[in-house]
Amino acid sequence: MGFFEKMFGGLSKTRRNLEDLEELFQGYAPDSEDFYDELEELLVLSDVGVPLAEKIIKGMRKLTWERRFRFGDEARAGLIELLSRQLSVGDTALKLTTKPSVILMVGVNGVGKTTTIGKLAARLKNEEGKKVLLCAGDTFRAAAAEQLGIWAERAGAEFIRHEEGSDPAAVVFDGICAAKARGSDVVIIDTAGRLHNKQNLMNELAKIRRVIDRELPEADVETLMVLDATTGQNGLLQAKQFLETAGLTGIVLTKLDGTAKGGIVFAIADELQLPVKYVGVGEGMDDLIPFVAEDYVKALFK
Ligand SMILES: Nc1nc2c(ncn2[C@@H]2O[C@H](COP(=O)(O)OP(=O)(O)OP(=O)(O)O)[C@@H](O)[C@H]2O)c(=O)[nH]1
Numbered sequence: 001m002g003f004f005e006k007m008f009g010g011l012s013k014t015r016r017n018l019e020d021l022e023e024l025f026q027g028y029a030p031d032s033e034d035f036y037d038e039l040e041e042l043l044v045l046s047d048v049g050v051p052l053a054e055k056i057i058k059g060m061r062k063l064t065w066e067r068r069f070r071f072g073d074e075a076r077a078g079l080i081e082l083l084s085r086q087l088s089v090g091d092t093a094l095k096l097t098t099k100p101s102v103i104l105m106v107g108v109n110g111v112g113k114t115t116t117i118g119k120l121a122a123r124l125k126n127e128e129g130k131k132v133l134l135c136a137g138d139t140f141r142a143a144a145a146e147q148l149g150i151w152a153e154r155a156g157a158e159f160i161r162h163e164e165g166s167d168p169a170a171v172v173f174d175g176i177c178a179a180k181a182r183g184s185d186v187v188i189i190d191t192a193g194r195l196h197n198k199q200n201l202m203n204e205l206a207k208i209r210r211v212i213d214r215e216l217p218e219a220d221v222e223t224l225m226v227l228d229a230t231t232g233q234n235g236l237l238q239a240k241q242f243l244e245t246a247g248l249t250g251i252v253l254t255k256l257d258g259t260a261k262g263g264i265v266f267a268i269a270d271e272l273q274l275p276v277k278y279v280g281v282g283e284g285m286d287d288l289i290p291f292v293a294e295d296y297v298k299a300l301f302k
């Protein structure tokens with residue numbers, strides 16, 4: 001199955017939520033206020049957020065006037081264009097040019113960090129021929145390192161862990177040393193799910209970050225925040241905190257398959273000015289898709 005088909009499948013719940021949109025375009029009249037009201041309502045329903053929905057409506061009015069839309073098809077294409085443009089905020093590709101380079105995976109509890117690392121390791125190895133090392137920076141629970149170890153084996157990646165309760169920054173230090181010694185291309189660091197308002201955990205994250213910067217000052221570092229799409233707008237608040245502490249370079253949006261709130265990507269781009277780099281559409285190894293804005297928007301429509 002191609003990426004577009006997977007994305008299309010993953011967005012089925014959101015698309016169902018937007019079904020009325022098609023009807024709206026069928027009965028389209030450029031000067032109908034109902035059209036704009038209903039469009040705004042649908043956008044809010046799929047978790048675009050009120051401020052951004054209003055902005056999109058404004059943009060839609062402007063485009064309609066500028067291009068003299070008369071038919072539903074024109075308006076539909078205009079909306080797709082507007083929404084795609086909304087998602088252009090930086091590079092969606094991972095920048096991993098140095099050897100080694102680092103991916104630091106952060107986010108609150110249970111959003112899918114460890115699973116995403118497993119999927120990503122498999123992708124980098126199989127698609128790009130990279131030598132990947134997974135580093136168990138989640139020392140909070142022994143089970144966390146075990147879970148990552150299983151993914152390392154599945155993905156054919158190397159694996160570094162310490163005992164439960166040890167200092168995550170020390171594991172990261174070891175992971176980086178091992179990567180240098182073994183000639184790894186990418187070190188992916190798992191971290192404990194931390195609540196953004198737990199100051200000590202956020203400090204721990206900052207410490208990990210300092211170790212990376214000290215040991216690999218020249219390295220490309222991607223700090224990806226994993227966001228659970230089912231949490232919708234709430235996730236945005238979390239992301240803002242992580243942005244301050246960890247200096248994020250992008251977002252991975254997981255569990256799109258389980259939600260009708262796929263509109264959240266627009267709010268992420270708007271409020272965080274960060275690119276979504278991957279989306280998760282299931283629990284399997286292949287269920288991680290590189291994010292392509294235009295495909296995403298097209299998959300929202302039938
Ligand atoms: N449906 C679906 N489930 C997912 C996806 N990504 C992760 N999951 C599931 O979400 C659950 C939590 O995933 P983990 O990877 O353990 O999440 P985590 O962020 O590492 O959790 P903690 O380490 O406890 O903070 C697991 O059951 C995963 O299989 C996704 O894209 N779609």
Ligand SMILES: [Mg+2]
Nearest residue numbers: 113114138144
């Ligand atoms: Mg985990």
